[in-house]
Amino acid sequence: xxxxxxxxxxxxxxxxxxxxxxxxxxxxxxxxxxxxxxxxxxxxxxxxxxxxxxxxxxxxxxxxxxxxxxxxxxxxxxxxxxxxxxxxxxxxxxxxxxxxxxxxxxxxxxxxxxxxxxxxxxxxxxxxxxxxxxxxxxxxxxxxxxxxxxxxxxxxxxxxxxxxxxxxxxxxxxxxxxxxxxxxxxxxxxxxxxxxxxxxxxxxxxxxxxxxxxxxxxxxxxxxxxxxxxxxxxxxxxxxxxxxxxxxxxx
Ligand code: NAP
Numbered sequence: 001x002x003x004x005x006x007x008x009x010x011x012x013x014x015x016x017x018x019x020x021x022x023x024x025x026x027x028x029x030x031x032x033x034x035x036x037x038x039x040x041x042x043x044x045x046x047x048x049x050x051x052x053x054x055x056x057x058x059x060x061x062x063x064x065x066x067x068x069x070x071x072x073x074x075x076x077x078x079x080x081x082x083x084x085x086x087x088x089x090x091x092x093x094x095x096x097x098x099x100x101x102x103x104x105x106x107x108x109x110x111x112x113x114x115x116x117x118x119x120x121x122x123x124x125x126x127x128x129x130x131x132x133x134x135x136x137x138x139x140x141x142x143x144x145x146x147x148x149x150x151x152x153x154x155x156x157x158x159x160x161x162x163x164x165x166x167x168x169x170x171x172x173x174x175x176x177x178x179x180x181x182x183x184x185x186x187x188x189x190x191x192x193x194x195x196x197x198x199x200x201x202x203x204x205x206x207x208x209x210x211x212x213x214x215x216x217x218x219x220x221x222x223x224x225x226x227x228x229x230x231x232x233x234x235x236x237x238x239x240x241x242x243x244x245x246x247x248x249x250x251x
Contacts, residue, residue, distance in 0.1 A: 003033075004234065005032055005228060005229060005232040005234055006032060006033050006232070006233075007029055007032035007033040007034040007090075007228070007231060007232060008032075008033035008034075009033065010029075010033065010034040010035070010089040010090055010231070011034060011035050011036075011037070011081070011085040011086075011087055011088050011089050011090070012026070012029045012034045012035070012036055012037065012088075012089065012090035012091075012092065012231065013037040013039055013077075013078075013081055013088055013090070013091050013092065013125070013129070014026040014029070014036065014037070014038060014039065014092045014094055015039045015040070015066075015068050015091075015092065015093055015094050015095040015121065015125060016039070016040060016068075016094045016095030016096060017036075017037075017038035017039055017040055017046065017049065017092075017094065018038060018040035018042060018045040018046040018048075018049045018063075019040075019045065019049065019194075019195070020194035020195060020196065020220060021094060021144065021189065021192060021194060021220045021223045021224070022038075022040075022092070022094040022095070023038075023049050023220070024219075024220030024221050024223065024224040025092055025094060025220075025223065025224045025227045025228075026038050026049065026050075026053055026061070027052075027053050027056065027057070027224070028221070028224035028225065028227070028228050029090065029092075029224075029227070029228060029231060030053050030054075030056075030057040030059040030061060031056075031057050032228055032231075032232070033059070034059065034089075034090065034231075035059050035060040035061065035085055036050065036053055036059060036060070036061040036062070037061075037062055037063075037064055037081045037084075037085070037088070038050045038053070038061060038062070038063045038064070039063075039064050039065075039066050039068070039077055039095070040063070040065065040066075040095070041065065041066075041067055042065070043063060043065040046063035046064070046065065047063040049061075049063070050062055050063040060085075062081075062084055064077045064080055064081060065077075068093075068095045068117060068121030068122075068124055068125055069113075069116040069117045069120055069121050069124070070124075071124050071128075074121075074124040074125055074128050075128050077128075078125070078128040078129055078132075082132060087132065087136055088129055088132065088133070089133075089136075089138060089139060089140060090139075090140045090141075090142070090231045091125055091126065091129050091139070091140070091141045091142070092142045092144070092227055092231075093121065093122035093125055093126070093141070093142070093143045093144060093166070094144040095117060095118075095121055096117065096118045096121075096144065096146075096162075096163075096196075097113065097114060097117050097118065097196075098114065098156065098159050098196060099113055099114050099158060099159075100155045100156055100159065101155060102154075102155055103157045106157065106158065110158060111157075111158045114158040114159055114162050115158060115161065115162050115165075117162075118159070118162035118163065118165075118166065119161075119162040119165040119166060119169070122143050122166055122169060123169065126141055126169070126173060126184075129141075130173075130177060130182070133177070133180070133182050134177065134180045134182065137180055137181045138181050138182070139177070139180070139181070139182035139183070140182070140183055140230065140231045141170075141173065141182065141183070141184040141185075142184075142185055142186070142187060142227050142230050142231060143166045143167075143169065143170050143184070143185070143186045143187075144166075144186070144187055144189065144223070144227075145163045145164075145166045145167050145170075145186045145187065145188045145189075145242060146159070146160075146163040146188055146189060147188055147189070147190050147191075147244070147246050147249055147250050148160045148163050149161075149162070149163025149164040149165075149166060149167055149188065150163075150164070150167070150188055150242070150244070150250050151250055152164075163188075166186055167186050167188075167242050170184050170185060170186040170240060170242065171184075171240045174239040174240035175240070178239055181236075183230070183235070183236065183238060183239040184239055184240065185230045185235075185238060185239060185240065185241050185242070185243065186241070186242040186243070187223060187226050187227060187230070187242070187243050187245055188242050188243065188244045188245065188246065188250070189218060189222075189223050189245050189246060190208070190212060190217075190218055190244075190245065190246025190247055190249040190250070191205070191208040191209075191212065191217045191218060191246070191247075191249070192217065192218040192219065192220060192222070192223060193217045193218070193219055193220075194220060197217075205217075208249070211249050212246070212247040212248060212249045213247060213248035213249075214247035214248055215247070216247060217247075218245065218246065218247060222245055223245055226243050226245045230243065
């Protein structure tokens with residue numbers, strides 16, 4: 001009998017996979033049996049992560065450098081992944097940044113950069129992989145959104161818009177590709193301890209804990225577990241959903 005939530009024989013791309021939540025996702029999918037493509041801006045760090053994952057799990061893990069906001073860079077990355085493994089079954093659109101500020105002071109470049117990486121980046125990657133996934137009649141696309149995209153967050157008009165946009169993209173694409181056995185889902189993390197959140201003011205951290213019924217910050221593994229579930233065959237009748245992994249912050 002196949003193991004529950006096995007990803008044996010699958011190939012997964014994780015963008016922004018070199019560190020933080022992406023690294024936890026990459027390692028967890030490898031532990032479930034998938035071969036891994038760690039995609040990140042910094043080749044060296046991505047290689048370090050890929051080597052660490054391969055050593056820990058015994059799966060194949062390679063690093064590819066790509067800027068998800070750049071279509072040509074994404075196309076080259078997908079081509080290289082397909083050349084290496086012959087297929088891609090799972091795409092996790094995890095790369096994301098923040099450039100916070102009140103709208104009155106927000107620079108146009110900070111708006112553009114956040115939308116380009118967080119939202120257009122997911123579009124670029126999904127567009128480049130959807131044809132091969134349709135041909136093979138199998139695919140799992142998982143977009144990492146955020147509670148900020150669900151509730152909105154003051155000081156984050158750019159980030160909240162990008163993360164809300166990802167939920168729209170998830171639903172629209174789920175409808176487009178469902179007939180080809182491709183599921184598209186989103187995960188909306190709450191407050192997770194990574195470098196993205198480490199420098200937030202203490203009052204925001206205290207407030208976040210108060211707003212979280214489970215009374216703690218999340219850790220990257222909490223998100224990785226949810227992604228592993230959505231990536232597995234056992235979730236094959238789930239598409240277009242946003243899974244909130246936030247300790248109950250949004251309900
Ligand atoms: P992180 O530690 O900053 O990791 C993000 C990774 O994405 C980094 O390795 C970064 O590379 C990479 N990246 C940035 N821009 C990229 C680009 N243009 N192309 C390719 N890779 C790029 O952040 P995290 O906390 O793990 O967050 C991961 C995802 O979860 C993000 O989408 C974030 O919005 C979402 N999220 C996080 C939280 C949280 O509380 N941490 C909550 C909700 C949602 P560099 O190191 O070179 O910048």
